[in-house]
């Protein structure tokens with residue numbers, strides 16, 4: 534497995550956004566780590582591969598954003614990427630800060646906000662490197678495994694059939710057990726339009742990105758480049 538980057542004070546991130554409604558249950562704060570050495574063929578997030586890209590998010594700033602999200606009734610945090618374990622110290626620090634803030638929160642709902650992390654590492658890779666894998670210890674649920682374009686799935690929030698939803702805490706089991714085998718008719722996808730950029734948030738099925746692109750063209754939006762084509 535590739536070497537680890539960065540310290541525990543800050544993460545390099547591609548994006549922070551809320552509400553995310555397509556990567557985990559309810560309304561969530563989403564943090565996408567920047568940098569991924571795994572290079573899965575068919576990855577829709579190639580813009581997150583370069584470890585020097587994105588921007589810095591300090592743990593202190595993250596705690597502020599998460600505190601505000603909790604006060605606003607958010608249901609959970611989703612950390613995706615990129616590959617969060619490529620910045621394991623920062624991931625551990627963010628999860629620790631998220632847990633500390635939710636424990637301090639005034640409402641029971643905020644204290645029950647869950648922490649979900651996506652990693653491309655396979656379960657056997659996690660088992661072989663417990664020091665790095667321990668960065669996931671603060672998560673209530675973890676979705677593991679590379680994206681494999683040749684193994685499509687209808688399972689909620691998973692991009693390919695090999696990916697596993699690993700429930701790690703009582704809160705994780707309570708919140709996610711109903712979704713272990715849940716296969717929604719259509720995955721929820723969010724299309725976020727910002728200045729000069731269109732981002733798709735969620736886990737599309739084969740053909741979904743092409744359909745979104747054609748719909749954008751129909752509405753007069755032409756994509757000069759996309760993060761899902763080499």
Ligand code: SF4
Nearest residue numbers: 569572573576615653
């Ligand atoms: S699918 Fe995830 S793990 Fe695979 S290359 Fe893309 S960002 Fe990395």
